[in-house]
Amino acid sequence: MKDRYFYAAKVALANFSKWYGSYPYSTLSIVVPPAEANGAGGMEYPTLVTSFGAKSDSPDFNELERTVIHEIAHQYFYGMIASNEFEEAWLDEGFASYAEDKLMEQEFTANLPLPIQAAIITSPASLTQSAWKYGASDIYAQNAYYRGKLILLDIEKQVGAKTMRRIMFNYSTEYRFKHPTTTDFQRIVERVTGRSWKNYFNQYVYGDKMADFSVDHIQVYTVDSKDGPAYESVIDISRKGASYPRWQYCSRSKTDIPYRRLGMWITTPCRLRSNTKSLWIGYKSTRNTRSFWRINTLTII
């Protein structure tokens, strides 16, 4: 088991040094508490982290390596890149979670279910509000860890992996041993991409907006195609959250099927063709009416 802790630490230091600047200290201590003392696990201090003690002989990656890697990411995100972990916790936990996911994917092909993590966020709040103002520890965690990480992944999706690596590297190296704020990070994003991110940051980061759409109505029609029966679905969707992302799946098509106009977001019917009748898989939070949907298979027609 010792080898696994060490291997996780080695890949973390090697890759994070490449991605976020070299690890400048000569030591790093990993304290592994016994499983019954795991209350002391999962903590980070400069040059010292605590991990979780294994509860079985062969714990999975998410139980063992993930914590080691997350805590070592904190050597950067709040350690060397010394943001204020109380006043802007997402720069600490959101960034460490992002780095952790990247490395877990690369080294252990261990991915977390992002749609489910998104669905956990039932109380979105500003990421720049002080940690003690979230009111409850789970609301703090939803925002600082999950929402913070998902926003970084969303930025990456918009700019591409290569540009995102440059953003993270520039931010980490320019603010090494300094005290950056969210505005400093925004400035780096804007400088690297050469455009304003004011509207995006105002909604998602300083504000409490999320991507939030609801599927109001679906009507499925059977149509003939040369490959046998196919299904066309006319879907009414409304926007409940931020004005990003812009809707891209629907194309303007001529149709006599009635549809509801969807305001500034989309004024044409959303018409999709699939080879299965069930076009949507839904993840629905039980805690409020927020819904998150993933498209199964579709062709825009």
Ligand SMILES: [Zn+2]
């Ligand atoms: Zn953490």
